[in-house]
Amino acid sequence: MFDSTNLLEPASLTEAAALMQEHRSAGTHLAFIGGGTHTIGQPASGDVLFSTRKLNRIIEYAPEDQTVTVEAGVTVAQLTEVLASCGQRLVLDVADPHRSTIGGAIASNAFGPRRLRFGSLKDLILGISLVRADGIEARAGGKVVKNVAGFDISKFVVGSHGTLALITSATLRVHPLPDVSEAIRVTQLSAGQVWDLVMAMREQQLEPTTIIAVGTTDGPGDYDVDVVFEGVRSGADAQANCLRNIAERRGWSMEELPSDRVLAADAEALSAGPLRVHCTTSPCEFAQSNERAIRPLMHTLTSPVVSTYPALGIFTVAGTPTPATTAELANCRKQIELRGGSLIVEAQPAPHDGAPMIEPWGTPPPSFQLMREIKARFDPNGRLASGRFVGGL
Amino acid sequence: MRTQTSGKTDLHQRFATIVGDSNTISAASELRTYECDGLTGTRVTPALVVLPGTTEEVSQCVRLANELGMPIVARGSGTGLSGGAVPSPESLIIGLSRMNAILEVDLPNERIRVQPGVANLDVSRAIAPHGYYYAPDPSSQSVCSIGGNVAENSGGAHCLKYGFTVNHAMGATVVLADGTVVSIGGPLADSLGYNLMALIVGSEGMMAVVTEVWLRIIRLPQKTRTIFATFPSTDEAGAAVSAIIANGIIPAAIEMMDQLAIKAIVAATGVDWPLDVGAALLADMDGIAAEVDHTAEAAIASMKQAGAVDVRTPRDAAERALMWKGRKSAFAAVGRISPNYYVQDGVVPRKQIAAVLREIARLAAEAGLCVANVFHAGDGNLHPLLLYDARVPGEEERAEHVASEILRVCIRYGGSITGEHGVGLDKAPYMGELFNENDLETMSLVRCAFDPAGRLNPGKVFPTPRLCGDRPGPFVLSPLERLDIAGRG
Ligand SMILES: Cc1cc2nc3c(=O)[nH]c(=O)nc-3n(C[C@H](O)[C@H](O)[C@H](O)COP(=O)(O)OP(=O)(O)OC[C@H]3O[C@@H](n4cnc5c(N)ncnc54)[C@H](O)[C@@H]3O)c2cc1C
16 A cells, blocks of 8 residues: 555644544554654554654743743754753753654653653653544643643653654753763773762762763673763762762772763764663662673674663663574573563664564563553554554554 | 341441451441542542452452442542542442551662552651652641552642652552552663553542552752742742742742731741741752752842842751741641631743732632632642631632632643642543643543543543443544443542
């Protein structure tokens, strides 16, 4: 019927809704796409791509209320620039801000290291507009920072990967830009020492906005930990000094670095190869997860990198797979799931010789039946990104 | 219902076999406790109340209620202010007050697992010795339950910086409408699949009975500085709030009280606040010690510039605690100066606070009523308390009329009808003014996925009763049929 070279690219919200109506009648299977930076799983061959790139208007920005309402296709870079003109920012770190769209970030629950202090889009989203599979336009939440009128559909669609509805616009909470941002790199720590560092900062009641540990396969002591403190000068200085004391007392070496280098290093790590795996684990089991699941996987990759947010229990491994990778990935997933975590294969090279793709999501959660019920109510004919989400939703 | 020799009804006996006789309440005099929540004007006696002790007992009660065709209303401490826990006459109330254990304190992962009947403040009390606390702090925190907080997505003074219940509840064990026990979300940063926790939080008892919750806990800040400032009127106080936030400062809390609220609080608690001022702000700055010193000074400067009459900081922890006690007992204090009051919970964009307060004052004056304002100014979450005397014919109706006009003002200014108290019964009629039919139908889609037969807390949130269609299969064009179920409660 349609093939994926067919691209829908509405230039206004009205046109987007009209297209959704039209394709509902035609029964078209749709795959929504923003910047295409975080699409997990392959669109089915009959899917028509529905791009939000031209829905790129900033609808309303209220600096005094620290809220902004944007169309789904606005890029993170575009929004960052507008907000910066009023001394504000959306605390959303993405690897490629010029391509990543807000709608895509919401759909994929994109986040970066500053989630530690500011939360994820689940915390920052205040309201949403959708077009459902049946072409109906609906709205939830609102434009104020506090609101419990009705069920929280806005937060609910964060991370739904385009399987529930087309996101057309969203209202987000923004934050003031900090006066200063100071970064310190503590080098060559083992996984156990990374966790010690997290606990030592917590003990001192420090409030870093970022803790990232980046490692390669070079055995113990290969984690470099970047810590960022933001805020007013006196506060950031005091925290940086405290961190220096913590590290000196333990004989760890340090480097100062510009804080923008920290995010760049994280982004680089995430694109170290065609395979990218995202693991969520129990934070305090950092060393065990590292040893049992993460390192064995890295050993099967060429030029692997792991970037972790230790205080959040998140590991992202990237690299180029070898023939041993598929089996080790299954083992890694088993280790992580056994301890209540999850492993998502976010990106993988196209398999050759007709080999199957690796299932991206792993074992569906205990509440999967409820998720199916919801999917069936929102998208009864399974037309939206069908089969691409957890458990084949 | 046929009465048995024991004097207890069949209904009583059947549920008593699940939860025990002493945890089954059917005597008219005892049922009265459960006929309303904090919205005391609306009272309905339920058919029966059970107080289960375990998730399994909750599940069995839900199954039996289904068999008997009884609607189910979960209830925590009954402090809700929107009539969320008000039953219909044929309802079973499942009271969670006996399930009040803290199950697991996990400091290294900064989380805690609790039963729903635990009082909000008891969570912070349990972890305070370790230097931790639970951030959402409703003024009712010494009594309201975590289960109620989850159902209402409750807020509190310190939610401006730290977020509401939804930002802190990570996972839950719930009993679904058919009695199935399922775990939602989980204790880790993310869990796979749809973000169902966002639906459970704020579900107002309409999606599941929550029987366990994982909460995020927070390390106590290095330092907290409290500032109390008085102003000639709410105009200057509102301007001060805007100025502080425009300055890039996010206070942990910033609360406003107008003259009548101050008078009521002084009379009830003995704080030594001046009575001849038009408004006061109570703010906390917290975080890194060096930063707090800086931001507190900057906030004080903004307050003075906006026209503060007097700015003071508490001498010691005791005085600070007294100031906050004053703020948190405001509703009770107003209750002492007026036979009745009606509290609203509208939200407006922060910059509109002063304008909306003037509109509220005008509406109240036109109706010949007094209004006290005590609210979360940083969030723009207003709590006008309309004072009235129910014994005076017509006053209650006038108060209700003004209350509904206030919500309309909030909607007109781009805000919301409720910031933290929930829609419940009380604000359900206004949902249709804030949202259109498609918006409401979309919300109803999720409810239908959880509870297709509408057994849990029917009659709340939606302005008109709704039935779910069958779970739609292929080629079903209209996923929902709206049938008239008036009378189901
Ligand atoms: C003086 C006073 C001050 C207040 N201040 C604040 C404030 O600052 N901020 C704020 O947000 N609220 C405030 N409230 C409102 C109220 O305290 C909150 O809404 C609170 O969360 C209700 O908790 P509860 O245990 O009393 O719930 P209840 O009133 O018993 O129930 C509330 C709703 O939750 C549902 N429910 C309860 N338990 C469960 C469960 N286990 N599973 C599923 N559903 C459940 C009920 O069905 C009902 O719909 C205040 C109330 C009073 C009286």
